[in-house]
Amino acid sequence: MKVAVIYNEDYADLENEYSTELHKKLDFEPYFEIQESDPIKEYAELAEDLKKEGFDAYILNLRDNLDIFFRDYEKNKPDVVFNFVEIYKDRADHEMYFAGLLELMHIPYTGAPPLALGTCQNKMLTKKILRAVGVRTANYKYITKRKKIYRHKLNYPLITKPALEDASVGIDVGAVVTNHKQLKARVEYILDEFKQPVLVEEFIDGRELNVAILGDTKPRVLPISEIDFSKMPDHLFNIVSYQAKWDPHHEAYHKTIPICPAEVSKTVEEEAGEIALKCFKTMGCRDYCRVDMRLSKDNKLYVLEVNPNPDLTADAGFMRSAKYAGISYRKALKRIVMFAAKRGGVV
Numbered sequence: 001m002k003v004a005v006i007y008n009e010d011y012a013d014l015e016n017e018y019s020t021e022l023h024k025k026l027d028f029e030p031y032f033e034i035q036e037s038d039p040i041k042e043y044a045e046l047a048e049d050l051k052k053e054g055f056d057a058y059i060l061n062l063r064d065n066l067d068i069f070f071r072d073y074e075k076n077k078p079d080v081v082f083n084f085v086e087i088y089k090d091r092a093d094h095e096m097y098f099a100g101l102l103e104l105m106h107i108p109y110t111g112a113p114p115l116a117l118g119t120c121q122n123k124m125l126t127k128k129i130l131r132a133v134g135v136r137t138a139n140y141k142y143i144t145k146r147k148k149i150y151r152h153k154l155n156y157p158l159i160t161k162p163a164l165e166d167a168s169v170g171i172d173v174g175a176v177v178t179n180h181k182q183l184k185a186r187v188e189y190i191l192d193e194f195k196q197p198v199l200v201e202e203f204i205d206g207r208e209l210n211v212a213i214l215g216d217t218k219p220r221v222l223p224i225s226e227i228d229f230s231k232m233p234d235h236l237f238n239i240v241s242y243q244a245k246w247d248p249h250h251e252a253y254h255k256t257i258p259i260c261p262a263e264v265s266k267t268v269e270e271e272a273g274e275i276a277l278k279c280f281k282t283m284g285c286r287d288y289c290r291v292d293m294r295l296s297k298d299n300k301l302y303v304l305e306v307n308p309n310p311d312l313t314a315d316a317g318f319m320r321s322a323k324y325a326g327i328s329y330r331k332a333l334k335r336i337v338m339f340a341a342k343r344g345g346v347v
Contacts, residue, residue: 001054005047008084044059050330060072079108079341081107084309095117099114100114106344111288112284115284120308127140135303150183159201162196171241208227210290210292216342216343222318228258232255240256261321276289276293290317
């Protein structure tokens with residue numbers, strides 16, 4: 001079976017992004033080793049892992065040019081596309097369109113369909129849908145334009161987010177605010193910088209749980225992972241900010257430590273699994289998904305995000321949970337490919 005691992009990375013941007021000095025002086029003790037990240041190398045290694053599982057796998061970088069895909073498809077006719085396209089021409093909301101193109105061309109592909117990708121990226125719409133089916137989320141306000149005063153009935157602290165981004169884009173270490181002055185500054189920063197509405201939510205103080213799901217017609221909840229905030233300094237709020245995810249030179253990156261499996265009660269474990277499955281099915285996810293939740297001080301679970309097609313690198317949250325479920329990295333990749341192949345009638 002021929003598998004095309006398709007992604008979209010701009011080489012010029014990568015050269016600038018990864019040319020930073022790796023060993024500059026830090027004013028804190030790093031927890032993780034600081035090393036250069038190279039997503040293109042990671043895709044190549046993933047394809048090699050698929051080859052070891054018996055697939056005829058290769059990588060293809062779109063580089064913001066669909067003609068590259070069309071020419072490759074005419075030449076190679078892959079049976080399945082492993083879809084890693086997240087941003088096209090610097091637009092995160094174009095993620096769903098490439099999946100839509102694959103649908104129109106009747107090419108089997110991994111992961112969520114277009115509607116799920118587009119809906120989950122819209123944080124406001126996701127909250128409304130989840131609340132309609134009884135899933136608890138934080139109280140919120142949706143702001144679309146500048147005002148002199150942003151009136152609300154929410155309880156501080158609040159967390160501010162661009163309403164149409166993912167991967168914690170726009171949720172930096174300053175995202176949590178404790179008064180109206182900070183709220184006004186933050187809201188207007190997002191409106192100006194990201195040119196999109198702002199989702200303001202009550203900040204749920206508590207434990208952060210990541211619940212991964214693997215499967216298509218019979219989805220399975222994997223062991224729960226937790227982000228440990230116990231080492232977070234007092235000047236940073238306990239959130240998985242953009243810096244915590246992507247900046248190895250920032251203190252937050254080294255003070256948000258993953259633990260898997262999370263030590264939670266059986267009751268919380270079962271409830272979190274049920275909620276995650278409801279989110280998976282309600283939002284129309286497929287193959288693999290991660291639902292991020294907060295367990296509040298009074299043991300209530302709040303859904304923060306539903307993440308279709310989450311990060312599949314070997315040390316990321318989804319694969320960490322798969323590992324503790326007894327599923328190796330290569331076997332997890334193989335299962336995801338086979339879900340798509342079966343849907344498309346390839347096998």
